Amino acid sequence: MKKLALAAFAGLLSLPALAHDYSAGALKIDHPWSRAMPASSPTAAVFMTISNSGGADRLLAASTPQAARAELHQHLNDNGVMRMREVSGGIVLPAAGQVKLAPGGLHLMLLQIPKQAVSGDRFPLQLQFEKAGKVTVEVTVESGMAPVHPAGH
Template sequence: MNRNHAAAMLISVAAFSLSTSAAIAQDSGAMKSMPGMHMDAGPAPSGSAAGKLGDLDISGGYVRAMLPGQPVGGGYITIHNGGKTDDKLASVTSSAAGKVELHEMKMEGEIMKMREIKDGIAIPAGATVTLAPNTMHMMFKQVKTPFKKGGTVPVMLMFDKAGMVDLNLPVVSAKGN
């Protein structure tokens, strides 16, 4: 097995086992060319959570079931800013976890790295930002009860300008369907 194939396998296993997610920014301008912003996350599972908060349309919200022994869970959502003012997803909280962090995954050379996004995620005016597997995502830590398919996970999304919104994210299989 060559080095690139081994690295790709390791990255795939790490991404799956962490149930991590990613972000996609969609607009007609420069965001498509930003590192880590791509359009291949696929559709959200049927029955995913949706909501509206001011100019923000929130859709495609879900979390993945956790595998036995898995210490963290991954959550995903799409946010469209139909307004004329930029906003920011500043934080996420959940009664199902002691802590929820916003994370991103990106390649640094031949190594996939994940890091917390401490300053929040920008939601530019007129743009759609998707937290999806293998890019930006919500990372649920200190999970009280492992997420099981068929359940729900309550979250509160806090935005700098729009305020806060509560959603119940359905739990889909660990494979995301």
């Protein structure tokens, strides 16, 4: 019985953490995630929170082997109609501020996806910042709506 319990505990330790965050200079990138999409969908979106404890910076671009192209996008209200538009010039990260990339707002759009990821998958995403440089994060694919995280995440 003890061997079984030890094996189960060791298995739990090898599982990837559900909450994950990354740093790039003064930037903290918290829990990059994507929603599982139907297999036939040629696009997906990536969300995260970026906190900046330093001077102003800017997210300029993103890339991933998961898609042919990644674009910075935002939802806009155009005379009562919600439209998605590419953000030109990057996403501003204010000094000592925070930017949330979330459903219905700013997000990273993945285009020309050869095969959709399913819930539980993970894939790399490289972010290019004006001042903090490049940082690679791991995106977790989750089912349903926005993930719920414990306090502090």
